[in-house]
Amino acid sequence: xxxxxxxxxxxxxxxxxxxxxxxxxxxxxxxxxxxxxxxxxxxxxxxxxxxxxxxxxxxxxxxxxxxxxxxxxxxxxxxxxxxxxxxxxxxxxxxxxxxxxxxxxxxxxxxxxxxxxxxxxxxxxxxxxxxxxxxxxxxxxxxxxxxxxxx
Amino acid sequence: xxxxxxxxxxxxxxxxxxxxxxxxxxxxxxxxxxxxxxxxxxxxxxxxxxxxxxxxxxxxxxxxxxxxxxxxxxxxxxxxxxxxxxxxxxxxxxxxxxxxxxxxxxxxxxxxxxxxxxxxxxxxxxxxxxxxxxxxxxxxxxxxxxxxxxxxxxxxxxxxxxxxxxxxxxxxxxxxxxxxxxxxxxxxxxxxxxxxxxxxxxxxxxxxxxxxxxxxxxxxxxxxxxxxxxxxxxxxxxxxxxxxxxxxxxxxxxxxxxxxxxxxxxxxxxxxxxxxxxxxxxxxxxxxxxxxxxxxxxxxxxxxxxxxxxxxxxxxxxxxxxxxxxxxxxxxxxxxxxxxxxxxxxxxxxxxxxxxxxxxxxxxxxxxxxxxxxxxxxxxxxxxxxxxxxxxxxxxxxxxxxxxxxxxxxxxxxxxxxxxxxxxxxxxxxxxxxxxxxxxxxxxxxxxxxxxxxxxxxxxxxxxxxxxxxxxxxxxxxxxxxxxxxxxxxxxxxxxxxxxxxxxxxxxxxxxxxxxxxxxxxxxxxxxxxxxxxxxxxxxxxxxxxxxxxxxxxxxxxxxxxxxxxxxxxxxxxxxxxxxxxxxxxxxxxxxxxxxxxxxxxxxxxxxxxxxxxxxxxxxxxxxxxxxxxxxxxxxxxxxxxxxxxxxxxxxxxxxxxxxxxxxxxxxxxxxxxxxxxxxxxxxxxxxxxxxxxxxxxxxxxxxxxxxxxxxxxxxxxxxxxxxxx
Numbered sequence: 001x002x003x004x005x006x007x008x009x010x011x012x013x014x015x016x017x018x019x020x021x022x023x024x025x026x027x028x029x030x031x032x033x034x035x036x037x038x039x040x041x042x043x044x045x046x047x048x049x050x051x052x053x054x055x056x057x058x059x060x061x062x063x064x065x066x067x068x069x070x071x072x073x074x075x076x077x078x079x080x081x082x083x084x085x086x087x088x089x090x091x092x093x094x095x096x097x098x099x100x101x102x103x104x105x106x107x108x109x110x111x112x113x114x115x116x117x118x119x120x121x122x123x124x125x126x127x128x129x130x131x132x133x134x135x136x137x138x139x140x141x142x143x144x145x146x147x148x149x150x151x
Numbered sequence: 152x153x154x155x156x157x158x159x160x161x162x163x164x165x166x167x168x169x170x171x172x173x174x175x176x177x178x179x180x181x182x183x184x185x186x187x188x189x190x191x192x193x194x195x196x197x198x199x200x201x202x203x204x205x206x207x208x209x210x211x212x213x214x215x216x217x218x219x220x221x222x223x224x225x226x227x228x229x230x231x232x233x234x235x236x237x238x239x240x241x242x243x244x245x246x247x248x249x250x251x252x253x254x255x256x257x258x259x260x261x262x263x264x265x266x267x268x269x270x271x272x273x274x275x276x277x278x279x280x281x282x283x284x285x286x287x288x289x290x291x292x293x294x295x296x297x298x299x300x301x302x303x304x305x306x307x308x309x310x311x312x313x314x315x316x317x318x319x320x321x322x323x324x325x326x327x328x329x330x331x332x333x334x335x336x337x338x339x340x341x342x343x344x345x346x347x348x349x350x351x352x353x354x355x356x357x358x359x360x361x362x363x364x365x366x367x368x369x370x371x372x373x374x375x376x377x378x379x380x381x382x383x384x385x386x387x388x389x390x391x392x393x394x395x396x397x398x399x400x401x402x403x404x405x406x407x408x409x410x411x412x413x414x415x416x417x418x419x420x421x422x423x424x425x426x427x428x429x430x431x432x433x434x435x436x437x438x439x440x441x442x443x444x445x446x447x448x449x450x451x452x453x454x455x456x457x458x459x460x461x462x463x464x465x466x467x468x469x470x471x472x473x474x475x476x477x478x479x480x481x482x483x484x485x486x487x488x489x490x491x492x493x494x495x496x497x498x499x500x501x502x503x504x505x506x507x508x509x510x511x512x513x514x515x516x517x518x519x520x521x522x523x524x525x526x527x528x529x530x531x532x533x534x535x536x537x538x539x540x541x542x543x544x545x546x547x548x549x550x551x552x553x554x555x556x557x558x559x560x561x562x563x564x565x566x567x568x569x570x571x572x573x574x575x576x577x578x579x580x581x582x583x584x585x586x587x588x589x590x591x592x593x594x595x596x597x598x599x600x601x602x603x604x605x606x607x608x609x610x611x612x613x614x615x616x617x618x619x620x621x622x623x624x625x626x627x628x629x630x631x632x633x634x635x636x637x638x639x640x641x642x643x644x645x646x647x648x649x650x651x652x653x654x655x656x657x658x659x660x661x662x663x664x665x666x667x668x669x670x671x672x673x674x675x676x677x678x679x680x681x682x683x684x685x686x687x688x689x690x691x692x693x694x695x696x697x698x699x700x701x702x703x704x705x706x707x708x709x710x711x712x713x714x715x716x717x718x719x720x721x722x723x724x725x726x727x728x729x730x731x732x733x734x735x736x737x738x739x740x741x742x743x744x745x746x747x748x749x750x751x752x753x754x755x756x757x758x759x760x761x762x763x764x765x766x767x768x769x770x771x772x773x774x775x776x777x778x779x780x781x782x783x784x785x786x787x788x789x790x791x792x793x794x795x796x797x798x799x800x801x802x803x804x805x806x807x808x809x810x811x812x813x814x815x816x817x818x819x820x821x822x823x824x825x826x827x828x829x830x831x832x833x834x835x836x837x838x839x840x841x842x843x844x845x846x847x848x849x850x851x852x853x854x855x856x857x858x859x860x861x862x863x864x865x866x867x868x869x870x871x872x873x874x875x876x877x
Binding site for chain 1: 208209210211336337339340341343344345346347348349350352353403404405408472473474475476477522523524525527553555556768772775776777778779780783801802803807808809810811813817
């Protein structure tokens, strides 16, 4: 049996070992933050942090996981928002919100490794995350703001 | 000329109707909605539950409608809880589409809230024993003389506002607005940022199974052999079938996914190959019903007599809605009735069609709307609702169906391809003497109207009849410009070669691409500044004002658009959406690399007039979304197809715009008109984008792109086809 740590809590996985992490998070843990978008690591809606790195949970077999998983629910809360979450709300950088999880998680991982990204680095880091409502300009503005605040 | 309008579409009879007015008519509401009570409830804690048939599509109407309600009620936006699109609780305010929510439902919602406020004033007048005119309301409370105060919750005291709507209560005037016109932050946005917002894919019903639908490469193929044994080792997985509808169910979602992947189905031949090769030529020669939209003057004569003539053809291919979240629905169908959780835009119509699918009366089906991924028109949400409903009926248990990425790309009804031809003659002064516009377009509205189950895939696969509206091809076919002679003709193609339905703006972005490119071509021919040339042909003051506003915002340098060859240029596009709605002018700055054929959009300026602005930041968010989404369609998007089927199956085979493709800046000027009726902002700014970009490319290079998307190959070909530089 695989055991994983998600948002600081240990969980024994019931699903088969080759099950992608995303389905364990959704079906077994009942999490609503990470989203199914493509199952192909093409869109970024399922992004979580694995050992602090942004990864596509739809394409990581749960049995391969050795590091702690953090989802957007573990990143921050209304009472204690992560600076990126605070900035997304201030910039109103959302429309339907389906991609927002991936945008927030990718940006938070970027700022953890590169607290003052250039605009080009920022766009490059988010390039694997798709947004169809096209809130891109606001997302860029929000991450830039979060970088300024955290720096 | 009326040609055959009866078609075989995937086994079911599809009949086209050209009655677009039906979908804009407000349905008569059941008698109970003549009472305040049916619209809203005031709770003891002062919170207000309000029922609306309109739904949140990610465009922010939860907030905008809450502002309208809170404004008329004199309470806080944050005290409003909207119940949206539940057929048991909400009024049928037609679907949520066409940028019509604020325009059509806005006044209804305000009226109900204003009447509720008056009822609360009368309760306060009794309680304080003073006349109504001595009562003031603010912040969810009523105030009387000498410090008398009661909250709305105290006034209602657990009861209800059981009073008929008078229809006579006056709405607030702009000078009284406290909330309308303010950029109130989106009420549901924090939950989306913290990952706690509940979407359709989060709906759970006790005992529910997970289902996946197995569909052939080509629509209409019969399943000849389904090998149940191929999934025998998967825990709890089984096959359910009816007609051409083939599905698997399992208790665990992972097992349903695996079963869908491993089930072996042998498909028979399909009734037709997928369209391939020259779709534009196919549309031009397809059986069609012709309709003359405008006939002013003798256009043929005006063009024949003109000293200068010009003609051009334009094409926009099939494109995807391309929702980031694949469609999902949950259904619980029993012998007596059904409940379906759906992200549809049309709760009541879809409920009716689901009832037909299930062999029930509409009253036996309750549709509970739950927000889905942004849809931008009819994505797979209605189809997946049919899938879940039929599957639940077959399984005898609640079933949740979530489409895969591949399902969504292949089976969502596509945005419709359109081809346009415009001819004109210019008089001696370079002005338009005659204008002849033609568009060939299949239908844009396969929505489940009329209680038709065959409009949904599951209905079609079980041989239920379909009936579609021939709507949307006319949207902005008519140019806003005034010409001495104008003939505008629609060729309504009877059958869409690829199953299609409403995508943001329906035919408006395509028609506006042709109209606004061609007027630009004429301006260049006449040697006149493109904005000046447009204004010369306009009579509508609001149209002229948005063009002047964008000229100022862009710091536009007046010049004839002769088509320089510097690689840097600027273009303009204009629309009055749907010819009756918002006015938008867009300018776009572009830098073209002639070697690679690649281009960068640098700065986009938008002047936007949608009458009264309810939430300025919400409107800006919609404008930015329209600009970038349509840039994506302009630069990258075309559904790929071979005879064997559609080849656009994921984000690699159907790329959309990414962060590194973004413009540097989008500058927006909202022209607020507090005393003019509010019209929607969900679609209008999409319409001028194709043309603004094509016109900018022309200004930068002298090359004309008349086929969307503007790929590097097409741009290089257009550059090579330019006449030798002077």
